[in-house]
Amino acid sequence: MNFDFSSEDRMIQEQVRRFLSEQSPLSRHRSVMEGQSLQASEVWRGLADLGLQGTAIPEAYGGVGAGYLPLCLVAQELGGVLAAVPFSSSVYLATEAITCFGSTEQKERYLPKLASGEWVGTLAVSEGPQAPSPTNLTVTRSGNTVSGKKLVVPHGLVADFAIVLVASDAGTDLVLAGLEGVECSAVEIVDPTIAAATIDFAQTHCESLGEPGDGWAMLETVQHRAAVLYAFEQIGGAEQALNMAVAYAKERFAFGRPIGSFQSLKHMMADMYVALKLAESNAYYAAWALQNHASDLHLAAATARVSATQAFQLCARDNIQVHGGMGFTWAFDCHLFYRRSNYLALALGGLNEWENKLVDALPSAVA
Amino acid sequence: MDFTDTPAETEFRQTARAWIQDNAPTYLAAPLSGSGFGSTRTGDFDPIAEAKKWQKTKAEAGWACIQWPKEYGGRGATPIESVIWSQEEGVYSKLSGTFIIGQGMCAPTMMAYASEEAKLRYLPKLASGEEIWCQLFSEPHGGSDLAGLRTKAIKDGDTWVINGQKIWTSGAQHSDYGILITRTDPDVAKHRGLTMFFLDMKSEGVDIRPIKQANGDSGFNEVFFDNVRIPDAQRLGEVGDGWKVALTTLMNERLAIGGSIATGFPEIQALVSELVLASGPASGDQAVRSKLADWYAKSAGLKNTGARAISALSKGEIPGPENSIGKLVAGGMMQDIAKFAVDLQGLGGLVTDPAIARSQAQIQAMLMRSPAVRIEGGTDQILRNIIAERVLGLPEDMRADKGIAFSQIPTSQDAGAG
Ligand SMILES: Cc1cc2nc3c(=O)[nH]c(=O)nc-3n(C[C@H](O)[C@H](O)[C@H](O)COP(=O)(O)OP(=O)(O)OC[C@H]3O[C@@H](n4cnc5c(N)ncnc54)[C@H](O)[C@@H]3O)c2cc1C
Numbered sequence: 001m002n003f004d005f006s007s008e009d010r011m012i013q014e015q016v017r018r019f020l021s022e023q024s025p026l027s028r029h030r031s032v033m034e035g036q037s038l039q040a041s042e043v044w045r046g047l048a049d050l051g052l053q054g055t056a057i058p059e060a061y062g063g064v065g066a067g068y069l070p071l072c073l074v075a076q077e078l079g080g081v082l083a084a085v086p087f088s089s090s091v092y093l094a095t096e097a098i099t100c101f102g103s104t105e106q107k108e109r110y111l112p113k114l115a116s117g118e119w120v121g122t123l124a125v126s127e128g129p130q131a132p133s134p135t136n137l138t139v140t141r142s143g144n145t146v147s148g149k150k151l152v153v154p155h156g157l158v159a160d161f162a163i164v165l166v167a168s169d170a171g172t173d174l175v176l177a178g179l180e181g182v183e184c185s186a187v188e189i190v191d192p193t194i195a196a197a198t199i200d201f202a203q204t205h206c207e208s209l210g211e212p213g214d215g216w217a218m219l220e221t222v223q224h225r226a227a228v229l230y231a232f233e234q235i236g237g238a239e240q241a242l243n244m245a246v247a248y249a250k251e252r253f254a255f256g257r258p259i260g261s262f263q264s265l266k267h268m269m270a271d272m273y274v275a276l277k278l279a280e281s282n283a284y285y286a287a288w289a290l291q292n293h294a295s296d297l298h299l300a301a302a303t304a305r306v307s308a309t310q311a312f313q314l315c316a317r318d319n320i321q322v323h324g325g326m327g328f329t330w331a332f333d334c335h336l337f338y339r340r341s342n343y344l345a346l347a348l349g350g351l352n353e354w355e356n357k358l359v360d361a362l363p364s365a366v367a
Numbered sequence: 368m369d370f371t372d373t374p375a376e377t378e379f380r381q382t383a384r385a386w387i388q389d390n391a392p393t394y395l396a397a398p399l400s401g402s403g404f405g406s407t408r409t410g411d412f413d414p415i416a417e418a419k420k421w422q423k424t425k426a427e428a429g430w431a432c433i434q435w436p437k438e439y440g441g442r443g444a445t446p447i448e449s450v451i452w453s454q455e456e457g458v459y460s461k462l463s464g465t466f467i468i469g470q471g472m473c474a475p476t477m478m479a480y481a482s483e484e485a486k487l488r489y490l491p492k493l494a495s496g497e498e499i500w501c502q503l504f505s506e507p508h509g510g511s512d513l514a515g516l517r518t519k520a521i522k523d524g525d526t527w528v529i530n531g532q533k534i535w536t537s538g539a540q541h542s543d544y545g546i547l548i549t550r551t552d553p554d555v556a557k558h559r560g561l562t563m564f565f566l567d568m569k570s571e572g573v574d575i576r577p578i579k580q581a582n583g584d585s586g587f588n589e590v591f592f593d594n595v596r597i598p599d600a601q602r603l604g605e606v607g608d609g610w611k612v613a614l615t616t617l618m619n620e621r622l623a624i625g626g627s628i629a630t631g632f633p634e635i636q637a638l639v640s641e642l643v644l645a646s647g648p649a650s651g652d653q654a655v656r657s658k659l660a661d662w663y664a665k666s667a668g669l670k671n672t673g674a675r676a677i678s679a680l681s682k683g684e685i686p687g688p689e690n691s692i693g694k695l696v697a698g699g700m701m702q703d704i705a706k707f708a709v710d711l712q713g714l715g716g717l718v719t720d721p722a723i724a725r726s727q728a729q730i731q732a733m734l735m736r737s738p739a740v741r742i743e744g745g746t747d748q749i750l751r752n753i754i755a756e757r758v759l760g761l762p763e764d765m766r767a768d769k770g771i772a773f774s775q776i777p778t779s780q781d782a783g784a785g
Binding site: 001002003005006009069242246249250257258260261263265266267269270271273274277278279281282284285287288289291292294302303306307310352354355356358359362364365 | 368369370371372373376447450633636637639640650653656657659660661663664665667668669671672674675677678679681689692695696748750751752754755756758759760761762763764765
């Protein structure tokens with residue numbers, strides 16, 4: 001037994017950290033937020049130069065074949081700097097879906113281009129202000145075409161193709177659809193750095209991913225796998241939010257003393273730390289379960305997801321509180337973490353949904 | 368990263384499992400599994416006698432305190448092996464409650480500070496459960512503010528003379544020995560005038576009086592010292608270094624209490640799986656499910672955090688203040704769970720008669736014991752202070768006792784007089 005990442009994995013993490021601290025400062029995130037560019041495309045290319053999009057993609061398909069453990073640590077680093085790149089949608093979701101369910105031909109066509117960062121993929125599931133379910137989908141498939149409107153599609157504005165959850169004669173399907181020529185329009189959401197889109201499919205050409213009728217089950221599999229990686233982004237963000245709070249609390253004085261010496265603030269930050277530690281440890285276990293196809297992967301993923309969502313939301317929220325009025329300004333970075341924490345909390349379905357998945361996955365009680 | 372056993376670990380696990388199967392007191396398995404935190408249920412058998420018997424059986428076969436060196440009564444096992452052992456010991460580990468303070472806190476302090484002769488004399492008997500130890504730290508005027516303690520030790524030739532009072536001393540009434548922190552110099556700052564000893568609890572002048580607890584048990588005691596003499600050879604650490612020695616004990620206390628701490632999760636899960644509410648099965652109720660998920664995530668988080676601490680230990684890292692989170696999370700969680708579990712059962716949930724209440728009234732025992740978890744071994748507030756100051760590096764609290772001699776520190780009498 002050994003409950004820590006290897007030193008090789010840590011080296012990759014260190015390399016990514018160095019790259020991101022130089023190339024992806026929060027000011028870059030901010031320029032995306034303020035609309036100067038859709039995404040930080042030079043950061044995306046830099047990550048590709050390091051081969052990171054292909055970390056877990058097998059070498060046979062143009063990836064590095066290093067597995068999920070280093071990918072988790074990459075995710076943690078990206079989460080910490082709130083990198084404005086479509087990594088989560090393209091790598092954790094689209095790549096995973098094709099790796100798990102694509103035909104050999106589809107893998108050969110898509111994975112090398114995903115690995116090199118040349119193509120960006122995304123997953124189009126949500127259709128508006130109501131959680132999707134197998135019975136309420138309005139986007140439909142008819143033969144080789146898909147029609148209807150998906151909203152919100154994360155990174156939809158920069159994606160080359162989408163994997164779309166659709167209603168079909170078989171029930172629900174996942175289909176692959178190229179986005180060239182398809183109407184994609186920007187939609188404002190709480191986190192403006194994820195190039196969110198409304199996509200209007202109008203008899204757009206598509207092909208099946210996996211078996212028709214298996215759409216919902218495949219989606220669940222992909223989301224559980226992605227949940228582990230999202231959890232690492234969340235703990236990366238939570239850690240940075242906590243660091244910000246601690247640093248500010250040491251510097252800012254009120255009543256003749258640093259505000260960090262006030263016990264109510266200390267205890268608030270202690271609670272942030274506790275939430276972060278629990279989330280981190282659950283994420284570690286889930287990383288192992290993902291890499292090793294553990295039989296309890298669903299439980300481990302849901303557990304990591306629940307803890308990480310709680311931790312990032314708590315840390316981002318209370319980081320603002322520690323900063324007082326400064327924390328509520330546009331100029332200070334606190335809201336960037338708050339926005340991102342809310343996006344990541346909902347990206348794969350909200351806390352409530354994951355609590356249910358967790359309970360469903362629990363082994364039955366020993367009375 | 369590998370959460371499974373290596374071949375050597377598998378072999379160790381099988382050896383441990385086979386030995387437990389052949390030797391464990393299986394007749395106690397049922398009552399023990401109904402034990403809540405802080406109580407050991409042994410049915411018709413005497414809990415202390417049964418605890419000593421199991422401990423001795425283990426010690427004779429080399430399965431007691433397996434992480435300790437062999438010459439002190441252990442097995443020289445690795446940290447991972449000791450995790451495997453405790454997983455395999457399972458429900459029988461509940462018999463170890465009587466020894467936790469001695470083995471988990473006093474022993475590491477003895478290992479760090481006692482003479483070799485004393486270690487060879489005392490540690491093997493502590494491991495085998497022949498002798499029980501207690502921790503004489505807290506006082507009426509020194510709990511959270513432990514360094515505010517007033518029990519006096521004055522040197523007289525080769526011995527020290529002790530006068531004063533300890534309180535909340537768990538298990539003192541069953542103990543043979545104890546580690547004792549005293550004030551040897553009131554005229555320096557409070558942390559600097561302390562000295563640690565170990566003593567024979569049967570010494571003349573030691574008076575032990577059990578205190579009845581809020582839950583009706585009498586686990587802790589008042590201990591009075593009236594001119595008790597302790598040989599200087601039983602001093603642990605230098606004169607005036609008692610605070611440093613105490614930190615060794617307290618750090619291990621948090622590991623011992625926090626390491627494999629009960630959270631109440633299995634109990635609430637079992638209850639939810641069988642309970643039917645007005646709205647249908649409790650397991651289908653959204654509010655119940657949401658809480659269950661939250662508590663599972665927390666208890667898994669503690670378990671996985673513990674696993675990481677063990678890995679760090681295996682690499683030779685010293686357990687740090689981050690281990691304070693175990694008891695902090697588990698204590699509050701256990702109290703919340705007990706309250707929620709009782710609530711789900713309506714007024715009938717308050718029945719404490721083990722013959723009527725579910726699972727031998729385990730939940731009700733938890734409800735009444737859990738407030739103590741948030742106090743003993745450092746209160747929730749003190750643990751948060753430790754995390755904030757020692758882990759996150761936040762500035763110290765403003766303190767009214769900083770930089771002045773112990774004898775000059777304001778007390779509640781001063782406040783009353785003012
Ligand atoms: C069941 C049980 C078993 C115990 N067993 C032992 C034992 O075997 N040996 C032993 O030596 N002791 C033992 N104790 C004592 C225990 O360690 C103390 O009770 C504990 O440290 C709190 O001290 P106190 O009771 O003096 O409370 P106080 O220190 O008076 O605390 C009262 C309240 O003030 C708060 N407070 C105090 N200081 C601060 C601060 N700086 N910041 C914020 N809040 C603060 C506390 O959190 C608490 O809420 C046991 C206690 C219990 C309940």
